[in-house]
Amino acid sequence: MKKERIAIVSALRTPMARAGGKFQKIQADQLGAILFRELMMRSLVGVDKVDEVIIGNVAQPIHAANIARVIALRAGFPEATPAITVHRNCASGMESITTAVSRIYAGEGKIYVCGGVESMSNIPLVYSEKMTDLFSKLADSKTVLDKMRTMLGFKPSFIKPVVGLMSGLTDPVSGLLMGSTAEVLAQDFGISREEQDAFALRSHQKAQKAKESGRFALESMAIVYDEYEGKYLDYDDGIRESQTLAKLAVLRPFFDRKNGTVTAGNSSQITDAAAGVVLMSESEAKVRGLEPLGYLRDYAYVGLDPKRMGLGPVFATHKLFKQTGLSMDDIEIVEINEAFSAQVIACEKAFASPEFAKTHFGEDKAVGAIDPDILNVNGGAIALGHPVGMTGTRLVLTVLHELRLRKQQRGLATLCIGGGQGAALLLEVK
């Protein structure tokens, strides 16, 4: 049975701000509130028409349990509108969209507001297990003497916090940091440091060009991030105009200090941002006389080896092509999230490799080589940043706007997911 397409009738994102920088004092719920309120101000769909708000968020802040509900209320949605937070790690911003799609297909509702939000600046430091133990023993100690005795067990090393960001980026099954999985791929596919740095440089160059042309202004809003001092941000501040190969070359490998090739420079940046869309079925959009930005035709999620999670796009796209009967020849724009240069290059090689197809899918032909000219045409997460819960939604925005600018029809947004998954979305504009 061929399913109806899902129309994306409104879409908007915030600027991408380097973590620890301009949006540092904006918590994820506030950033989401600003974005989603503005999205609905610009949308022709009233907030009271929305059946549910679904938002992806990875590092869910402790002060805002079910952050989607907090955002919905702060953004001005009616109290009666339910809201749910979804989490599929790096694909959370896609999961919010596809969850809505399932709900629309199931007839549970007609209009959904979806998106992703992440404030990586505000991922907390956590007390170590030993310190937590000490706290609970202290609470149990009845007398002053007891308390003093307990305190004697204290060691300065207990104060060393667990960095939430690092824990979150570590795969608990394989024990590898995400960057280390990229090192695995670099070894598997023989990807050199120079190749990776060159890819990173191109990402910055393409993003800089897109920024200068006003391309990003089409999809993003400006934000007053310091209301006391009256300061605002209206561009993506991770893009380095002055990036060079020489500068990239001096960076030390971060994940494998001795032999590694993956550096902070050829990895995605840690960033704060939010993105959102308004969704409904194609027929519903027609009834309402809305002119959608584009359509979601189909999507696929897959699981794979957590140590090689970076290959997620290849597996997911393969599944998507099987579902739709399409091939790479039908795709005019491809966005592969740039978690790491090595990881995207590995995907490119795997997509083009018949052996890879043979080994993993039992097929003779490669999944399909990607024309470099249609891949991440405005740069990617290496220049713009990868606010984990938000990126999935941003890729959808980027593909749709690019297709419209180029007057083309079909694009692919795909990303790898920490923990060993892949996601792929097939998008159309006409």
Place this chain on the structure above:
Amino acid sequence: MNDVQIKYFNRTMDERGIATLTFDTPDSEVNVLCFDALYELEQQITQMHDNMSIKALFIESAKEHIFIAGADIKEIKAFKNTSETVDKLRHGQEIFNQLENLPFPTVAIIDGACLGGGLELALACDYRVATNDAHTRIGLVEVSLGIIPGLGGTQRLPLLVGFSKSIELITASKRLKGDKALSLGLVDASVPSGYLGFKKEEFSKEILAGTLEAKVAKLRKGIRWYEMFAPVKMLIVKMARKEVLKQTAGHYPAPLKAIDVLEETLTMSLEEGLKIELEVFEPLATSQISKNLIELFFTSEKLKKESFSKAEAKEIKSAAVIGVGTMGSGIAWVLAYKDIPVRVGERSMHSIAQAMAKMMQSFERIKRRGRLTDREIGLKMDRVTYTIDMQGLTQTDIVIEAVNEDPAVKKKIYETLEATVSEHTIIATNTSSLEITELVKESFHPERFVGMHFFNPVQKMPLVEVIAGEKTSDETIATVVKLAKRLSKIPIKVSECAGFLVNRILMPYLNEAAKMFDEGENIEHIDELLTHFGMPMGPFTLADEVGIDIGEKVSTILYEAYGERMKPSKVLMQMTQNEWLGKKTGTGFYTHKGKDKFHNEHIHELHTNHAVLDDAPIQDRTILIMVNEAARCLEEGVVANARYLDMAMVMGTGFPAFRGGLLRYADGEGLSNVVARLKLLEEKYGERFTPVKSLVEMAENGKTFYDE
């Protein structure tokens, strides 16, 4: 007294002997303590006094969220300086004494406003239970109406909260929330209204068990031992008087009299104290100042109900402000403060960010006073959105335009707006001088355009002039009037004319002052005379605050519209050329450094002549020229009546409230007297002082602006 009808109080009693007296003023939204209600209360007290089965009495209100809003102000206003008045008041005091002397415990249940006489009733009870909900406000607010508490408030309050605190509460007319009243010892419990039933039951049981008195005694602070110590007492009084004089400049006698009474009666018996309270109360209640303040209070109550239109108001769910300079950001802030989503439109993100910073500053000031938390401010700021390309205005119910006074710019904005917003969106302009009809000549929907003139600083000034163009619809008027009220502003509809009402009347005042400067008078002297008259600041200080260039611009517009009588003094133009623009450039009529102002050493260079004027003409020339213009406005129907005009002048310019307003002042001086003085000025200074026809006629016929 036996023929008093049961009208105000209903009494019930349960099987335990707990009686409840429920106050319910018939046919009224609020409970007020009129004399009839007091007499009925007396009858109830008499009946209960010897009823041995009553173990306790609760006094509560049948009105939702109102206990007793106070004494009946109409009756106070009608007080004449007679022995009958004094007898009536003494009787009132006695009734509360009887209440206090009932042989069983009495408890006032306070849920909602408990003000003035209402609190004095509660003070005569043995115990007070309040709710800590937002609608509960407790205080002796008599001073704001130019009187002092007259039913024992000055005697019983110190016994609960102490001497110094009583002075503070009474002189500032403080309205306390339940929790604050509890911490001061004014009430004995403060609970959410949903728990009031449980609290009453608890009090009933404690009273029956005889344990309540000892329990609440600990909460009450009472008069501190050191407050009775003469030097401390003197110091408290001295500081309180200083604070009052700072706030009122000595124009308002009531707070000072309240301090006198509290000081004098601190160590007296209740009986002696009540006598003194009455002696001071009576002349205040019959004074002109009190009557003026009460008249303004009535006008404000009337304006709260006034819709200026027969049509039904639309609900405003969201608003936008285009142009967020000083005025626009103020308007946007007031909207956000009142929880109305507001979209800010400007030409650049820089201007928007600056406006957001101004709004945050206003919120910070409120936070410092402890009235808002960071979380609440965050939620309010959440509702502020912004655009630099007029996007996202389609669902906005009202757009308020507050850009510079340039007709071409405004028209361009309206053109863009009409292409963007829905046809139901109201478009208001905050113009202070341009005519609406002319501005919207080319509009597709002139019926939705309206003037909404806020005053600077918007955060503080309560007046909003609402101006209808020729085609403005009734619905549009009704809607903006309702919105202004929701913003806690006082909307007054005025008709379309240059300067509208307030600026049209105020400009001759500034102009006349400038002319006196031309003639050689010293500006400090003029300013001092007029602040002495009661104006919040003298004309030159005001001109420096507003900005000389703006004053010059407005005066030119008014001159073009009204001709010779509004001819501006040359001095403003010279100063504008010199870039002496007032506070903003550091030099105007004065030189300014931070918040302080000093004599401008070079200002005398602009004098044309060097004369010294009599003081009396200075006041008459500035004030009576306003009276004359005000009479002309009434004649032309610019505003509905003299009361509204006076309220506009008080709220829009700070014209002294104790004088009751500009026209009330004229009434007080006597209109024939005013006409005679204007004619004298006419002879000397020309036709701008020629008294207008209606004024002359009223004077001849012995009429006044206010019909008593």
